[in-house]
Amino acid sequence: MRRVKVLSTILMSCFAGGVFAEQEQGLTCHFGYENLFMPVSTADPEQSEVDVKANHVQLLQTGTSVFSGDVDITRAGQQLSSDRATYNRTSGDVTASGDVRLRDSEIIIDSEQAEWSLNNDEGLMLNAEYRIRQMHARGEAAHVFRKGKATTNLKDATYTTCPEGSNVWQLKANKVHLNHETAVGEASNVVVRMGGWPIFYTPYINFPLNDERKSGLLAPTIGTSSETGFDLATPYYWNIAPDMDATITPRYMSDRGLMLSGQFRYLSEYSEGEIEASFLGSDDLRKDGDEPNPYYNEDRKLFTWQNLSQFDNGWRAEVDYGYVSDDDYFSDFGSGLSLSSRTHLNRLAETGYRGDVWDFTARVQGYQTLRDVNEQYKRLPQFLLRGHLPDQALGLSYELDAEFVEFDHKDKVEGQRIDFEPAVSLPMGTAAFFATPRVALNHTRYDLKNDRTDSFDDSATRTLPIASFDTGVFFDREIDIWGDNYIQTIEPRAFYLYIPHREQSDIPDFDTALSTFNMIRLFSYDRFIGRDRVGDANQLSLAVTSRIIDEQTGKETLSFTLGQIQYFSDREVFLPGASVQEDRESDMIAEAVAYINDEWSVNGEVQWDPDVNESNLSSVGLRYRAENGTIFNISHRYRRENAATNVQEGLEHLDVSAHLPINQQWSVFGRYYRSINTGRTLEGLFGVEYDSCCWATRLAIRNYVNEGSIYSNVDTQEQDRNLSIYLQIELKGLGSFGKKSDSLLEQSIRGYQAD
Incomplete structure (x- = not known):
């Protein structure tokens, strides 16, 4: 079946009474008037002196002064400039005419006539043009009423962020209120035009005056698909606090009904997380293509919670929980490529500690299985302990890797596994070589139950020594390539691993898989991922790496690595369905990166x-x-x-x-x-x-x-x-x-x- 999904937006009158939420700016733009704004001032206008400059001054008996010729009236980071101005010292009123400009740190207003009250720190300007520093906004207005640096009211106004001479888009409104303290603008009876054409009307709208988050309706998405029919989603963004927010999304699907979704995000000193939920009451779709919809008249639901907490004392906590009501939820409602093919939802809760020596983890973990795939084992619970003590007496380093886990499954064998592996190594070397002999002892014990096929030893144990020797040499020389100086290195490495064979077919496979063969595998202590198998080994890994490094910048220009494993005996430990491996050498691996x-x-x-x-x-x-x-x-x-x-x-x-x-x-x-x-x-x-x-x-x-x-x-x-x-x-x-x-x-x- 071929699905067609059209995801687009139509500016609709259903926005009436709503608001648009803030969106991030993509470019840092310069419009040529950034330097015209006054510097930011913290002085109190009522306590600041008025500084007046003009070419000519005339004092009248009424206490009114008349200024003409390049008039500048400045007070506390505000300036009024004009060709002519009158100032009444008693009332504090200023009247200006002729190329009037009022400016402060936030706004510049140009007009032919202005009236300003210095006592009330407010004024009126007629037939004005304005520019706002934040968002590089500008526009025109029949009346502009400015109240200090806090608010500006405009009548019959336009608003745009386009450079002068370009009105690709423009908002026109009967009334506009700009709150510079909250950085929010509001407008009524609004028409939005693009290229001069009206594309949208609303009786009310608000918009940001900076690039900070704000509450409001996000743009809707509208489309159609064979899964949902006509599909309209209108999300609302709620900026609850600086450290938390939410998005609430009603979604109407003509074939399925009304779905309500919500997302809540939070951030604190030690934690961050996200909660998401969706609910569709009674799926109205009768047929999915030619097949009956198995979820007809059923509720469709989703809930997820992710949380990560990290504390100063080294402890951490994590939650990752997912739930959907049915196997096809993501394919029916998810828009992402990866979502539609999910087969398992993680359900994890864990805590742990990480210090200089010890690393401890305690977790419970399960899964919701989707579609016709094998159910995975649950870990109820699992405890992990790792320790590392380097540079001890005689240069020895000590390691410990231990685990206790209880596996749970409704159909397969269950049980406990205890794994304990101490190790000691002796790292040696200089800048030119290294050598690390290491020995470890792996002990694993099982306590099984519900073995319906009687295939396993209910109290199986396994004890194995592990010995390895890792060594490498570093050679370098200076070379000249097309007149530039470089350093070439040659770094041969050898890694020998010995693990004796132990029969392990009486041990179940709870969580073990054969690792992908790659360069990392050449130098690992086990070819299996997981603890249900310890692979027998009598092998030598050989590899050589060469690098070319720019002597002046230290940047790596070229690196090349070639490696292979030589086997001295057959590998007789394998997972169910596999067989003994008799090859005497592995595949050869080569990797190269050139800048x-x-x-x-x-x-x-x-x-x-x-x-x-x-x-x-x-x-x-x-x-x-x-x-x-x-x-x-x-x-x-x-x-x-x-x-x-x-x-x-x-x-x-x-x-x-x-x-x-x-x-x-x-x-x-x-x-x-x-x-x-x-x-x-x-x-x-x-x-x-x-x-x-x-x-x-x-x-x-x-x-x-x-x-x-x-x-x-x-x-x-x-x-x-x-x-x-x-x-x-x-x-x-x-x-x-x-x-x-x-x-x-x-x-x-x-x-x-x-x-």
């Missing part, structure tokens, strides 16, 4: 099977990133089917992405991500964006395959594809409309960072 210059870099990796003389895995990538925002990436990834990479299906992917500025305002971007072996385009993305000092827009068109089916060899016509159109318009200083695509570009284009 051609500050913009260009290339990296590559290959895993080569010498027995069949073929590559099991390879990847190569070329990357360009410039200071002007230009980004270009191209990469190729290959994995051979049924290879030593521990997978049943191969892949070959080509990924090309770019962000290309055309000029200072216009950019284009795109991604082409294709599976060569299946002949499918996994993601096609193209878009264009415009960013100026007063407005910005971005249009993105994306056609993609659900993440869960990327590796599935399904016929192209039967894929579960999605087509999305993202349209975002930002009127800087007023609001942003449409579906934000910043996170989409950060995910699809490596190196892209949204402003």
Whole structure:
């Protein structure tokens, strides 16, 4: 089935009575009048003297002074300039005419006539033009009433953040109230115009005068899809306090009904977290395509909570809890690619301590399993203790790694596992070499129950010595490359590991897997991740790394590493479904990274099977990133089917992405991500964006395959594809409309960072 989702925004009259929430500015712009504002003054206007300068002064018997010619009246960071002015010392009233300008640290107002009360610190100006320092805003008004530095009221006014001579967008209102202390503007009977065309009306609106957060309606999203029908969401942002906020989103779906969602975020001295919940009462959709909707007339719900607390005494606490009412919640309502293919929701609560020597963790962990996948074991509870004492007597270092865990499962064997591994090592070396002999003793004990198949030893134990020797040498020399001085290093390394064989088929597999073969695996103490298997080993890992370093800057220009494991005996410990490994050598691994210059870099990796003389895995990538925002990436990834990479299906992917500025305002971007072996385009993305000092827009068109089916060899016509159109318009200083695509570009284009 082909899904089509249109995510865009229409400016609608349903905004009546609402407000627009603040949006971030994308550019730092200069309009030429920044230096015209007065410096910030903390002086009290009522206690400050009035300084008057003029070319001519005339004193009248009524106590009124008449000033003419370049008149400047200044007091406490405020200044009134004009061609002519009168000042009454008794009432404190000032009347000015002819090229009148009133300015302070926040606003500049130009008009032909002004009246000002120095005693009340307020005044009126007619047929005025104004400029606001914050947000680079400007406009015109028939009447401007200014009350000190706190508020400004305007009548028959316009408002825009566009540079002078450009009114790409403009707000026009009967009344405007600007509160400079709270940095919030309010307007009534508002018409918003773009390019001179009216696009929006509301009887009331408010907007920010700076780039700080504020409460208000966020721009709605409107669209349609085969999953929801007509879809309209109108989020409200609530700036509760500097350390907490919330977003409440009513979402109407014509095929399913009304959903209410909420998100609450908090931040304290020691904790940060987020709570999210959604509720759809009685799903109204009868059929999902040609199939009946299994959730018809049922409630659809979601709840998640993530919390991280870190305390000064080394203790920490974490909560990660997720719940959805059904398996298809994310595919029906989630807009993200990764959300639609989730199979497990984490349910974790843990606390722990980290000090100079000891690291302790206590946790309980379970999962909500979605779709037809195997349920994972719950850890109820798990205790981990790690210790490290370096540089003790005779140069010895001591380590301890211990665990107690209770595994719970409704269908499989359950039980307790205790694992205890002390180790001692003797690190030796200088700047030119290192050598570290190490010995450890691993002891594991099980107490099993509910073994319905009678396949395991209910009280199995395993004790194994582990011995290793890790050594390496560092050589370097100075070389000259095209007249520049560099340092070349050669760093050979050898790692010997011995672990005797112990039969472990009578031990269940609770949480263990074979690790991916890579450069890190060459120097690890076990080929398994998890404690249910300890792999037998009699092997020697050999690797050599060479680097070329710029002698002047210290930057690494080129690095290359080649490594392989030599096996002296068969590996007889394996997981269920695997078999004894008899190879005498592992795949060869080569990695290389080259920094051609500050913009260009290339990296590559290959895993080569010498027995069949073929590559099991390879990847190569070329990357360009410039200071002007230009980004270009191209990469190729290959994995051979049924290879030593521990997978049943191969892949070959080509990924090309770019962000290309055309000029200072216009950019284009795109991604082409294709599976060569299946002949499918996994993601096609193209878009264009415009960013100026007063407005910005971005249009993105994306056609993609659900993440869960990327590796599935399904016929192209039967894929579960999605087509999305993202349209975002930002009127800087007023609001942003449409579906934000910043996170989409950060995910699809490596190196892209949204402003």
